[in-house]
Every structure is written in structure tokens, then in C-alpha cells.
Amino acid sequence: MALLRSLLNLFSSVRLGITLMVLIFLYSAVGSAGLPVHWNLLRPDAWLPLREAFDLSEFRWFNWWPFALLIGLFCVNLSVTTIRRIPFNRINLGVWMIHSGLITLSVGSVWYFGVKVEGDTLVHRRALSVSWGGESQTIAAVPGKRVSLRTADGRKADVRVAAIDPEATLEDGTRSVKVSLVARVDGKDMLREMQAGFPESSQDFIPSADTTGWSPVDGVAVDGFETTLDFAPEPYFYLMESRAVYLREVQADGTRGPWVERPIRNLPMFTDRLNERSRVWPEGGANASAQKKMSAIGLSAMHDNDPLPDIRMQVTDTLRYALPEVRRTDGGPAVDPTATVELSRTDDSDVRSFDLRALDPAARSALDGALEMRWVLDESEIDSMLQVRSGGLVVDGVSYPLTPGTQAPFGSGTLTLQSVSDDLVVGGERISVAVVGLQQGENEWVRWIFDDPTLTRDLDAQGQPIEGGLRQADIVTEYRPGSESSVRLVAGPGEEDLRLLIPGEDGGLVQDVRSGSWVDLGAGLQLRVVRYALRSQAERRPLVIPQDQRDRDVGFLASTVRVTCPEGVIRRRGLKDPWLLYHLYAFDGEVDLPRRYRFEPSELVMNDGRRFELLYSRRRMKMPASVVLDDFEVRSRIGGFTGETSSIRDWTSQLRFVKAGGGVSDPYRVHMNNPAEHQGLWYFQSQWDPPDPARREDEVDSLGLNHTVLGVANRKGVYVQLLGTILTVIGLAYAFYVKPVIKRRRLEVAKAAAGGQA
Incomplete structure (x- = not known):
């Protein structure tokens, strides 16, 4: 009983309540803004995000056990204090309502954050299906996308999305999406214009007689060539602050199965974790990354359709901000000399570095040929190189x-020198x-x-x-072949031979440079070799970017994880590379890849020869109903869209949901601060597809509006939070306005009674 009485006295303490409120305020301030590190609090770098030091996002910070403990203790303190210290009567009704509202708000918040699911999904506006000769393929309707179909008898159809007008109108003023296709079908060139939702409005064109334009045709230009525009249903949304590795099998004919998810649980996302520094290039932020290590995280199969159910993989390292870089390192199987040389002026500390590869004509020279590297097979070649001819x-x-x-x-024509390659072995x-x-x-x-x-x-x-x-x-x-007066770094013919040759009329200069010392080139220049590999090989490793050079707008796009599989080798772009690049979404491939999004899966080659693909992204969850994008509207400020987000007043996505029995629902309009609810999930306007000009010769311009990005979340417990807020507000109004009136009237009654007795 004494212990119970002591606990009741402790939690009846007003001082404890005030202390808990101060701690909750400080915890919330640090989690939301961070710690101030500069007197000018308006500067972007004036606040240090302390929660990231604990590798916690804002959502996880407020779901962490210290915050839950503080809220729980505060609710207990508030309940005990109210019951033991504040009598329940008309005077104190406002206080009871305030305290009840705060407790209700806390319970609702625990419910809300305890079951909260939040993420986003990218939904294409339309999908393009192409059929020809019994073959068909469906891709996202995105400017520049290509489709190639080949029939069993060898006939081909090559199709390219030449342009998309996202805000086209029909003759009656109806909005639609206009897609223009350029195709070469069975050797015939054609152009087709299509209106989404109005297949009867399609029009085919063929090259005009003077080949300077296109002429319309009645009917179709090529029989049997069929194209359709339809909705592009998206069944999944991707969870915020989650990570997963996706796996799929690649068949011998190149066909690929569906992505199967393997979640990465408890992965550090804000701090670098590196178990061995040799796994990254030594420059940049590698030293800082090596200070923290991590235990390997197992990637076990959790779905019945996992193509490797008995194969266990592991995540051994993670980097928050690193860029993959290919370099030549020693240890290759064949002679392939490479070197890194530094060049500077004798009176200047500024140093320029060059990577040279003797057997690669495109990489063996620098400074417009003034510096080059060669490999010699015989000592007699040295004398030839010293002569200028x-x-x-x-x-x-x-x-x-x-x-x-x-x-x-x-003669009667022309001669064009296309290229010159000397000293090829x-x-x-x-x-x-x-x-x-x-x-x-x-x-x-x-x-x-x-x-x-x-x-x-x-x-x-x-x-x-x-x-x-x-x-x-x-x-x-x-x-x-000529012999110019360039400075040559010559390897060979012996494995230990590395010399610097400076040709000249007087026989030139030869000097051994294996020691790495500076060599005077004359004219105030000096050169030294800082790295040399006789049998070099290409190797890709991440280069960790230092903290002060990181762009916060990049987010997690530069993050990467290292994955190992004992039963196979992980490769990317032909090189052994266990580091997987982060992807926002697990796209199927080029068929549904939007412009400017990454798709670089890694290849897992098993010891038995089977091939798989790996992709690092976020976990995904299936929505109750697939969502489609019916229309997308942008309202800009006066002057139109300038390329800056500030010139946009509002974005509006008109959504529909696929019904279980077929067809789609009535439209839902989602725009800024106006979400829509469907089967327990709320949909918010998150991002949009802005205009995107072509950046390469093989690209076409895009007017944008080809997809939308929707925020997706549940909102359980919101009404309990709302009830708690209402109770608190009513209680405050009662305490500040009703309670004084009651007390004043009681005082007046008491004075009147006292005056009557007198």
C-alpha cells in the first residue's frame, strides 16, 4: 500500500505534469526542426537534424519508444491529478473537459500513428497497345517510347510515340489526349493520330508525293496494324520509409517474370554503414563512412512465387549518398597497362590528374595528344618513338x-578521313x-x-x-603513321619497365618513372606517375560524397546497398558489382518507365547458370482497387507556366477506380488540399509531370501531363483526435468564459445573502 500511495502521490504532482509537458515540447521541437546551430534561425542550414543521427525519420521519431513513454506518463499524470485534486462539479467542468480532451487526443494519436500506412504511387495517363501479325505489346503512352514487333514470317513493325498533346480538344470542345505515332510497318511509313476515348477519331497519314509532309488517307494506312489507347491501371503504392529488394527470373529467350519483393527490415537510411573501406573508392567521404558498421540483414523469401525460395541473400552495407564510378585497378588476367599521372607547374600547387590506358586508342592520350601512354613489345620500338617524323x-x-x-x-567524288588509329596490338x-x-x-x-x-x-x-x-x-x-613530339609514358617490354619518353631532334630523353618522383619536362612543367597497373581491369565501386557536398534535394536517389548471394555473382553493365542503386518505383522496364526516372537493375547469375534481376526500391502494398488517371489539369498563375513550381496555382487529377466486376468508377477529383477517399485509403495530389524538352538527338519534346504522382494513406483514428480536440476547445471556452460567470454569480449570491443577514 505504501508503494501504491507513493506512486499516486508522484503522479498527482503538478510539477511532474509541467516537467513532462516541457520534455514533450522539447522532444517535438528537436524532432520537427532539429537543434539550432546558427544565430540566424531562418537560414536553411541553421538547424541540425538531430533525429537523423539516430537514423530516424520524422515519422519514426514520433513513433519511437521515448515519445510514447512521455505521452503515456503525461496521460497517467493528467488522469490521476484530475481525479485526486480536481473535484467534479460545475466550476471544474471545463478543466475536466480539457483534460479528457487531451487524453482522448493522445489515444487517437496513438491509434493514428500505430496503424498509419503512407506512401505514393505513379499513375500513367494512358497505355498504348500495338498489334501486328499476331504479335502485340503494351507500353505507357510517353513521348519517345518505341515498340518493335516481328512476326513469325519475319515482317516488322517499328512504332515510336512522336508526340502527345495532353490538352487536346475535339471539334465539340471535349478534352482528350492526342497521341501521334510514327511507324514503319512491313516496309511502309505512316503516321497515326489517336484521341483517347474516341477511337473513331483516329486518322492515318502516309508520306506526301513530294515526301515533304504527310497526306491523310481514308481508312487505315496498313491493314492489320492496330493500336488502342486505354487506361493504365496501377494496383500498388510504395510505402514511405521502407526498403526492399525485388527479384525476378530472366528466361533464356529474354522474357522476364514479375517482380517479387524481399523486404529489408531495420535498414539504416540516414547514416552510412560500411564494414570494409575497400568496398568503396578511398576519396570523398569514405573515411567518415568507415566509422559506422552494421550487422548483415537477411533477405529471406516471403512470397509463394519467389523464384529462389531456398536462396538467402544479405544486405551487408548501405550508403546514404554515393555515386558509382568505374576505374581501372590491378589484378586483371591479361596485360592491359593503365596509369594515373599528375601534371603541374613547378611554381604552382595546382595539379591536374589524367587516367591513361595504353591499349585503348580512345583513352591513351590527353591534352589533345600532347600526353599519351603506349605499350611496346620490343626494346627497338623505344628508339623509333624518340624520333620525330x-x-x-x-x-x-x-x-x-x-x-x-x-x-x-x-576524282569525280569526295574523300573523307573518318578516323586514324595507330599502334593497335x-x-x-x-x-x-x-x-x-x-x-x-x-x-x-x-x-x-x-x-x-x-x-x-x-x-x-x-x-x-x-x-x-x-x-x-x-x-x-x-x-x-607519324611520330609526334608528344610526351609518352611507355610500358614494357618487361613487366617492371615504365619509362617517360620525350622525343626530340637530338635523340630525346628517356627516364624511369616507377619511383613516383616528379620529372622535369622543361618549360616550367613537371610530371609524376601516382598509380600504375600492368594487368588492369575495370572495377566499379561507389564514391562516397562528403557531407558538405551533398544536395539535399537529391533525397535518397543517391543511396545504395551492397547485396551478397553465396550461390551466385551480382553484376551490372557487364562488371561484377554487388551495389544496388536506389529506385523510387519497381518499374517493369522500358515499357512503363516515365521520362527522367531511373531503371538500372542488377543481374544475379547463379552458379548453375540461371539468370535473375535485382532491383533496390521501397516496399509496396496492393490497393483495394487499382487506380487510373482519367484526366489531369494544371491551373497556372497569370503569365502561364514559367518552369517554376511557384507559377502553378493548382494541379488536379481526375481519378477512377477499377471495379471488381469490370469497368471503372465515377470520377474522383483530387487536387491540392482536397484529397479523395476510396475503400479506406485517401488519395492526395503529390507531384506532376512537367514539360520536358528533348536533351538528346534521339529524344522528342514532351509537353508533360503524361502521369501523376498520388500520395496514398489511411487516416484511422482521425475522428478520435478530432473528438479530443473538440473537447479541449469546449473545455477551454468553458474555463475562460463560463466558469468566471458562474463564480461571479455565486459571489453575488453570497454578497446578497451576507447583506440580508446584516
């Missing part, structure tokens, strides 16, 4: 400059070649002119060898 290209007795891109008259022999395009009348071909005339060959315009070797043997060609 000019090269030459001679065709039918006429000399041409050795400048790629040079075009000059040749092929089959243990060193060869040099000049590739020349020749045109005589209507005939065009390419001649590969070697320094060894017996190797010279002609290719036709399609790159195929010409029978007999030469199209016109009477055209006499000769190529002599």
Missing part, C-alpha cells in the same frame, strides 16, 4: 592531312590504320588503309566486306 595519307599520289573529319575532292603484332570514306558518282564505300598494304580492305556502305577485298584496286593508297 611526320605521318602521311596518300591516295593516287595525292597527300591528305591526317585530321579526322577532313573532306577533300577526289592485334595478335601480338602492332598495326596502324586510317579509315577513309570514298564516293565516286553513286558509289560509296569505306577503305581501311593499313600501314601494312596487304591488310587494306574495302567495306560497302552498310559496313559489309566487299568480295575480292577492294572495290577499285586501281586506286592506290598508302598510310604512314
Whole structure:
């Protein structure tokens, strides 16, 4: 009893209540804003996000046990204090309502956050289906998307989405999406314009007679070529602050199965965790990352359709902000010399670094050829390199400059020097070649002119060898590789040989540079070799970006995890690479990939030869009903959309939901601060698809509005929170306005009674 009495006295303490309220306020302030680290609190970097040091997001911070404990203690203190210290009567009714409202609000908040599910989903506006010769394929209607179909008898249909007008109107003013397709079907060129929801409005065009435009045709341009525009249902939404690895099998014919999720539980997301520094490149923030380690997180199969149910994988490391980078490292199976050299002025601390690869013509030189690296097979080649001699290209007795891109008259046509490659090592022999395009009348071909005339060959315009070797043997060609006065880093012929050659009229200079010391080049320049590998190999590792160089707007897009599988090897782009890049969504591939979104899955090759793909993203949850985007509207401020978000007044997504028995629901309009509810989930307007100009020659412009991004969440417990808030507000009004009136009237009655007695 004494212990119970002590506890009751403790939780009846007003001081304890005030202390708990102060702690809750401080906890909330630190979790929401952070700790101030600068006197100017309006600066973006004035607040240190302390919760990230504990690897907690804002949502997790307010679901962490310390906050739950503080709220629980506060509710107990409030309940005990109210019952023991505040009599229940008309005077104290407001206080009881305030305290009851706060407790109700706390209970509702625990319910709300305890079962809260929140995420987002990307919904395409339309899907394009193409059918030809018994084959069909469906892709997202996105400008620039391509479809290629090939029938069993070899006929082809190549289709490209040339343009999309997201705000087109029909003659009667009805809004629609207009999609323009450019296709080559069975050797015939055509253009088709389609209106979403109005297939009868489709129009085909064929090239005009003068080939400068398109002419409309009645009916269809190619029989059997069918295209349709329909909704693109999205069944999943992706959970915030969750991570997963997706797995799918790749068949021998290239077909892929569905993605199967394996969740990554308790993965640190705000801090780097690196168990071995050798797994990343040593520069940047690698030292800071190596300070924290993590225990491996198992990736076990949890779905019946997992293609590798008995194979266990692990996440061993995670990096918050790192970029993949390919470099050459030592340890390769064959001779492939590479070096990193530094060049600087003798009176300046500024140093420039260059990576050179001797056997790669595209990577063996720098500074426009003034610095290059070579591999020699014999010591006699050193003497040849020290001599400065000019090269030459001679065709039918006429000399041409050795400048790629040079075009000059040749007979009745033209000669174009396409490229020059010297000192290529092929089959243990060193060869040099000049590739020349020749045109005589209507005939065009390419001649590969070697320094060894017996190797010279002609290719036709399609790159195929010409029978007999030469199209016109009477055209006499000769190529002599030159030796320029560039500084050369020469490896070989011995495995330990690495020398610097400076050609000159007086025999030049040769100096060993394996020691890494600076070598004086004259003219105030010096050079040294900081890394050399004789048998190099390409290796990809993450480069950790230092904290002060990270862009907060990038978010988690630069995060990566390292995954291991004992029964296989993980590769990406042909290189062994266990680091998986983060993806916002687990797209199926190019068929449904929006513009400017990443899709770079890694490949898992099992020891038995089976192939799978891995993709690092967020966990996903199936919605009660798939959602489709019927229409999307943008209302801009005066002056129209300027490219800045501030010029937009509102975005509106008109949604429909797929019914279980087929068809879609009536439309729901979702825009800023106006969500819509369907079967227990609320849908919010989160992001949109802005206009996107082409950035490469093979791209087309996009007017945007091809998809929407919706926030998806449940809101259980909100009405309990609302009830608690209402009780608190009514209690405050009662305490500040009704209670004084009651007390004043009681005082007046008491005074009147006292006056009557007098």
C-alpha cells in the first residue's frame, strides 16, 4: 500500500505534469526542426537534424519508444491529478473537459500513428497497345517510347510515340489526349493520330508525293496494324520509409517474370554503414563512412512465387549518398597497362590528374595528344618513338592531312578521313590504320588503309566486306603513321619497365618513372606517375560524397546497398558489382518507365547458370482497387507556366477506380488540399509531370501531363483526435468564459445573502 500511495502521490504532482509537458515540447521541437546551430534561425542550414543521427525519420521519431513513454506518463499524470485534486462539479467542468480532451487526443494519436500506412504511387495517363501479325505489346503512352514487333514470317513493325498533346480538344470542345505515332510497318511509313476515348477519331497519314509532309488517307494506312489507347491501371503504392529488394527470373529467350519483393527490415537510411573501406573508392567521404558498421540483414523469401525460395541473400552495407564510378585497378588476367599521372607547374600547387590506358586508342592520350601512354613489345620500338617524323595519307599520289573529319575532292567524288588509329596490338603484332570514306558518282564505300598494304580492305556502305577485298584496286593508297613530339609514358617490354619518353631532334630523353618522383619536362612543367597497373581491369565501386557536398534535394536517389548471394555473382553493365542503386518505383522496364526516372537493375547469375534481376526500391502494398488517371489539369498563375513550381496555382487529377466486376468508377477529383477517399485509403495530389524538352538527338519534346504522382494513406483514428480536440476547445471556452460567470454569480449570491443577514 505504501508503494501504491507513493506512486499516486508522484503522479498527482503538478510539477511532474509541467516537467513532462516541457520534455514533450522539447522532444517535438528537436524532432520537427532539429537543434539550432546558427544565430540566424531562418537560414536553411541553421538547424541540425538531430533525429537523423539516430537514423530516424520524422515519422519514426514520433513513433519511437521515448515519445510514447512521455505521452503515456503525461496521460497517467493528467488522469490521476484530475481525479485526486480536481473535484467534479460545475466550476471544474471545463478543466475536466480539457483534460479528457487531451487524453482522448493522445489515444487517437496513438491509434493514428500505430496503424498509419503512407506512401505514393505513379499513375500513367494512358497505355498504348500495338498489334501486328499476331504479335502485340503494351507500353505507357510517353513521348519517345518505341515498340518493335516481328512476326513469325519475319515482317516488322517499328512504332515510336512522336508526340502527345495532353490538352487536346475535339471539334465539340471535349478534352482528350492526342497521341501521334510514327511507324514503319512491313516496309511502309505512316503516321497515326489517336484521341483517347474516341477511337473513331483516329486518322492515318502516309508520306506526301513530294515526301515533304504527310497526306491523310481514308481508312487505315496498313491493314492489320492496330493500336488502342486505354487506361493504365496501377494496383500498388510504395510505402514511405521502407526498403526492399525485388527479384525476378530472366528466361533464356529474354522474357522476364514479375517482380517479387524481399523486404529489408531495420535498414539504416540516414547514416552510412560500411564494414570494409575497400568496398568503396578511398576519396570523398569514405573515411567518415568507415566509422559506422552494421550487422548483415537477411533477405529471406516471403512470397509463394519467389523464384529462389531456398536462396538467402544479405544486405551487408548501405550508403546514404554515393555515386558509382568505374576505374581501372590491378589484378586483371591479361596485360592491359593503365596509369594515373599528375601534371603541374613547378611554381604552382595546382595539379591536374589524367587516367591513361595504353591499349585503348580512345583513352591513351590527353591534352589533345600532347600526353599519351603506349605499350611496346620490343626494346627497338623505344628508339623509333624518340624520333620525330611526320605521318602521311596518300591516295593516287595525292597527300591528305591526317585530321579526322577532313573532306577533300577526289576524282569525280569526295574523300573523307573518318578516323586514324595507330599502334593497335592485334595478335601480338602492332598495326596502324586510317579509315577513309570514298564516293565516286553513286558509289560509296569505306577503305581501311593499313600501314601494312596487304591488310587494306574495302567495306560497302552498310559496313559489309566487299568480295575480292577492294572495290577499285586501281586506286592506290598508302598510310604512314607519324611520330609526334608528344610526351609518352611507355610500358614494357618487361613487366617492371615504365619509362617517360620525350622525343626530340637530338635523340630525346628517356627516364624511369616507377619511383613516383616528379620529372622535369622543361618549360616550367613537371610530371609524376601516382598509380600504375600492368594487368588492369575495370572495377566499379561507389564514391562516397562528403557531407558538405551533398544536395539535399537529391533525397535518397543517391543511396545504395551492397547485396551478397553465396550461390551466385551480382553484376551490372557487364562488371561484377554487388551495389544496388536506389529506385523510387519497381518499374517493369522500358515499357512503363516515365521520362527522367531511373531503371538500372542488377543481374544475379547463379552458379548453375540461371539468370535473375535485382532491383533496390521501397516496399509496396496492393490497393483495394487499382487506380487510373482519367484526366489531369494544371491551373497556372497569370503569365502561364514559367518552369517554376511557384507559377502553378493548382494541379488536379481526375481519378477512377477499377471495379471488381469490370469497368471503372465515377470520377474522383483530387487536387491540392482536397484529397479523395476510396475503400479506406485517401488519395492526395503529390507531384506532376512537367514539360520536358528533348536533351538528346534521339529524344522528342514532351509537353508533360503524361502521369501523376498520388500520395496514398489511411487516416484511422482521425475522428478520435478530432473528438479530443473538440473537447479541449469546449473545455477551454468553458474555463475562460463560463466558469468566471458562474463564480461571479455565486459571489453575488453570497454578497446578497451576507447583506440580508446584516
